[in-house]
Amino acid sequence: MQNGIETFRGVVFPWHCDAMGHMSVQHQMPLLDSAVYHLLGEFGASVTEENNRRLGWADVKQEISYLHELVVGDLLILRTGIIAIGSSSIRHRTVLSRRSDELACTVMDSVTVRFDLDRRKSTTLSDDIRALAARLITSDVSNKIDE
Secondary structure, three states, X not given: OOOOEEEEEEEOOHHHEOOOOOEOHHHHHHHHHHHHHHHHHXXXXXXXXXXXXXXXXXXXXXXXXXXXXXOOOOEEXXXXXXXXXXXXXXXXXXXXXXXXXXXXXXXXEEEXXXXXXXXXXXXXXXXXXXXXXXXXEOOOOOOEOOO
8 A cells, every 4th residue: 555545535614714714723633533543444343352352442642743724615635554563553644635736734643552441551463453454554645745
């Protein structure tokens, strides 16, 4: 996979914008969060039971770069790809791009761990999840990142 998978589409509405006239950070976060849910959906249900344990996912680190403004009417495409696979975690990047020019406007690098919901701590990724994650590894999930 070269450019990640499409994980969300949306549009900037007037109520998404702040006093400066651009899309507010508070409205970008739910889009980024939804995109990650779609990525994790590639591994199956968000909560599963394996060996009498309830397993899910937990985001433990996010670094977000806001590169370009988004304004009312902009159509948005989010793409997500896995950058690395750890023993209990995946590192992934989500790029929120403006559809009209494919310019990457927001980039989020995240780490998400496989999480034992009963013990409330991380747990090792299964071989099945590792194999699925390996198919989603990308070297470049960006469209046109221009800082």
